[in-house]
Amino acid sequence: MKNICCNKMVAISKKEYDYYLELQRKDTPMKKKYMDNNNHCPVCNYVVDNAVPTQKYCDRCGQRLK
Numbered sequence: 001m002k003n004i005c006c007n008k009m010v011a012i013s014k015k016e017y018d019y020y021l022e023l024q025r026k027d028t029p030m031k032k033k034y035m036d037n038n039n040h041c042p043v044c045n046y047v048v049d050n051a052v053p054t055q056k057y058c059d060r061c062g063q064r065l066k
Contacts, residue, residue, distance in 0.1 A: 029066045041065065 041058040
């Protein structure tokens with residue numbers, strides 16, 4: 001059996017790294033903004049929780065919500 005080491009460095013491009021950071025930001029829960037008697041996504045200001053149960057993700061941009 002070969003020894004598998006998990007500490008190896010993997011080179012990725014700048015584009016892949018930026019995409020990874022974007023996914024990481026989207027997966028971080030953010031508090032909804034309340035304005036105009038509705039809850040809005042903090043990133044794109046899309047109305048969430050309008051006549052539906054509480055949403056965990058924004059329908060427009062995919063941001064995770066608290």
